[in-house]
Amino acid sequence: MKYLPPLNDHNLPYPDTIHPIVVHFVIAMILFAILCDLIGYFSHNYRLYEVSWWNLFFATISIFIAIVFGQIEAGLAEAYTAVESTLNLHTIFGWSLSGVICAVTAWRYVLRSRDPKSLPLPFLGVGVVLVGLVCFQTYLGDLLVWVYGLHTVTVVEAFREGTLQ
Structure with a gap:
């Protein structure tokens, strides 16, 4: 343990949480990709399909970076009883x-390879479902920060003092 950096008042070895920064990047790219698909489909502006593809591609890579930091920060969080299930x-x-995003991106790659100027309606439907899944996951993350206060100074201090279990 002597080789590990000390934990700060956020209970982290670095200044502040990194997971939310990376994950907001992923959320924005997924939502923007689906928006570009929908606008491209209804306006027949097929150039937006290329924008969507690259957003999905980089979101797929970025979600694993977000998961790595999420796992590290979840492991360092003071997970008191009320927060554990969430x-x-x-x-x-x-x-x-992350698996769903990989599958959607792979499907999109196949569609793009076959015909970069069209998207089937079922793909757009899956995109709308994906937006719903991302919104639910965002809600869970919001609960962890704004309701349960993970990695906030107040909660870390309360846990260290033994007043929070």
């Missing part, structure tokens, strides 16, 4: 969502 659900759903 943290576990957020973790399991995050891993599952």
Whole structure:
């Protein structure tokens, strides 16, 4: 343990949480990709399909970076009893969502390879479902920060003092 950096008042070895920064990048890219698909489909502006593809591609890579930091920060979080079920659900759903995003991106790659100027309606439907899944995962993350206060100074201090269990 002497070779590990000391934990700060956020209970982290670095200045502040990194997971939310990376994950907001992923959320924005997924939402923007689906928006570009929908606008491109209804306006027949096929150049937006290329924008969507690259957003999905980089979101797929970035979600694994977000998961790595999420796992590190979840492991360092003071997970008191009330937060455990939400943290576990957020973790399991995050891993599952990464698989869904990979599958959607792979499907999109096949569609793009066959005809870069068209998208089938079922793909757009899956995109709308994906937006719903991302919004639910965002809600769980918001609960962890804004309701349960993970990695906030107040909660870390309360846990260290033994007033929070």
